[in-house]
Amino acid sequence: MKQIPPLLGRLVSHWEALIALMALLGIVIHLILRFGLEYRVDQPGIGVVDVPLLLALAAGVPLLFNLMKSLAQLEFGADLLAGLSILTALLLDEYLAGALIVLMLSGGHALEGWAVRRASFALEALANRMPSVVHRYHNGQLEDVALDDLAVGDVISxxxxxxxxxxGIxxxxxxxxxxxxxTGEPFLLPKAVGANVISGAINGEGRLTVQxxxxxxxxxxAKIMQVMRESEQRRPRLRRLGDRIGAxxxxxxxGIALLAWGISGDPVRFLSVLVVATPCPLLxxxxxxVIGSVSLAARRGIVIRNPGVLEQIATCRVAIFDKTGTLTYxxxxxxxxxxxxxxxxxDVxxxxxxxxxxxxxxxxVAILAAAxxxxxxxxxxxxVSERPGEGLKGRVAGKRLVITGRSKLQASHPELLSHLPAPAGGLECVVLxxxxxxxxxxxxxEPRLEGRDFVHHLSxxxxxxxxxxxxxxxxxxxRYLADKIGILEVHAGQSPEQKLALVRKAxxxxxxxxxxxxxxxxxxxTAATVGVAFGQGSEVASEAADAVVLDSSLARVDELLHIGxxxxxIALQSALGGMGLSLAAVGIAAMGHLSPVQGAILQEVIDVMAILNALRAALTPHPLSDLINKH
Structure with missing residues (x-):
């Protein structure tokens, strides 16, 4: 689903909802005409009351094309029985049963598509962040030119x-x-003459001339966009829970339907079995x-952008953390x-x-806060001066101060290195x-308060x-952070490309x-089985993720694990329980005790029972997190 273009994805979702609506209207109009006009349904030929049902069946033709495509690819999912039921109902003039199946099939697809997110929105968000024009100097004058027309060596503002x-520089x-x-670092970096700047960074209050x-x-x-695009294209398609059971x-x-037809010689019995066997608890x-769980997650400050991951998150066996803003504040x-x-x-x-x-x-900011x-x-x-490579310099209280780093000190005052304490984990600055x-x-x-408990409880x-x-x-x-929260496997200094390679391998x-x-x-x-973004700081990360934890809390991630x-x-209970009841009804239909319409009505009763059980997913259990009593 993640590779469907956004516009196409919306059209598909609306299209299936439209089919469900047409099927429902067809059935309602049929019932009004049938009972309101007291039309005899046993008279030969197609009557007025059948026209709405035929229109409903016609609306379901695109569904049949999709099913035929899946069949050609040898994919025997939950929808196949529904498709066979529609065709058989049409051939045997059982239009009401066929229309009910169209309603169930398209309604299930529309319901699932209601909350499904298309990850290609992430590429859209990446592209939208970049300006389409730049302010380039030409003969001493500024002119606006297209971004793609900019060449190496051009000077811009x-x-x-x-x-x-x-x-640029x-x-x-x-x-x-x-x-x-x-970079993921939540810092404002000073830029002056000679400093390097990177595309995608947001300028502050000053105006810069950049080559x-x-x-x-x-x-x-652009390289991040390219890596993102490749990640989108190479992400494997996850096989959904319903498809696996339906297979x-x-x-x-x-097999039961064919056996009933073979023994009885009555093709209507074949249809009765197919109708009552249609796996609507799966559909x-x-x-x-899933949608109930999406609602529950939203109430907990977790936005589910791809509902499919709720089926996958409980199966994850490798946890991979970024550091800044994820494990730290x-x-x-x-x-x-x-x-x-x-x-x-x-004094210092x-x-x-x-x-x-x-x-x-x-x-x-940290030093001022300490003061x-x-x-x-x-x-x-x-x-005061702060030139790149020289550190911060100035005169305070009659004293000449230089605030620099250990590596810079080695170049400017190597004789002072012996006075410095031994290097330790974390950040540091040297004062002269x-x-x-x-x-x-x-x-x-500092690591998040719940970080150590969260990491230790994962296994x-x-x-x-x-x-x-x-x-x-x-x-x-x-390393300093990993030691404090108890993570042994550390990969530092990783570029987005290297991160992607590590995640793909894992x-x-x-x-x-x-x-x-x-x-x-x-x-x-995008490349991980489940991607969870923290906070609302990066629109691109939020769009690329399957879920977004709005308040950047590891406890919320634990809740997401429990919700999934x-x-x-609950989904397995509803699906398997409903299918068990359907199989019992299949036996009754195979013995000739259910007509196709009766089978469709019985199947609807089973569906209601399965759906009522599935609705429990929207209720909030207590407790919802293992960390609730700790923090």
């Missing part, structure tokens, strides 16, 4: 709040860019259970401030925070005061056999559940 159209201006859509280093079709964003039930029921009860905090001998911790923090007020570096927490008084800063080592700040993006309570982190972040930060070996929140996760979300498992149980 990126206005405030615009999406950067290509990869900043020639003039200062601003920040949000690259979360591509393109690649064409739009070769940019980072066993259909030959059995068909109706399973979609009702996406907001780094200062965890340690280590100062050099002779320095006071409060106050000086650094005073300078960081003028920075848009992602760690500046506010300790109620420190900040000073004005002078001579008057060209002397003054301290080191360690920061971490014993949900049957997961393998749990891993696949992240684009640095090894030290990912999915070939066992059903997978992937959880992420950024555009860089979109291909992996419960839906599967």
């Amino acid at each position: 990126v206005y405030p709040h615009e999406t950067c159209p290509v990869d 900043v020639l003039d201006g200062q601003s920040t860019m949000n690259e979360a859509y591509l 393109a280093t690649s064409r739009a079709v070769d940019s980072r964003y 066993l039930y259909t030959p059995l029921a068909l 109706l009860a399973i979609p009702v259970a 996406g907001h780094p905090t200062v965890t340690d401030i280590l100062v050099a001998p002779g320095m006071l911790r409060e 923090l106050a000086w650094v925070a005073s300078l960081e007020r003028y920075s848009r570096h992602p760690l500046a 506010r927490k300790e109620s420190l008084t900040l000073s004005d800063a002078e001579e 005061v008057d060209e002397t080592y003054a301290g080191l700040f360690r920061l971490h993006d 014993p309570l949900h049957g997961f056999e393998r749990v891993m982190i696949v992240s684009g972040d640095r090894e030290s930060e990912v 999915t070939r070996e066992a059903p997978t559940l992937f959880m992420g929140d950024g555009t860089n996760d979109a291909p992996a979300l 498992r419960r839906m599967r149980v």
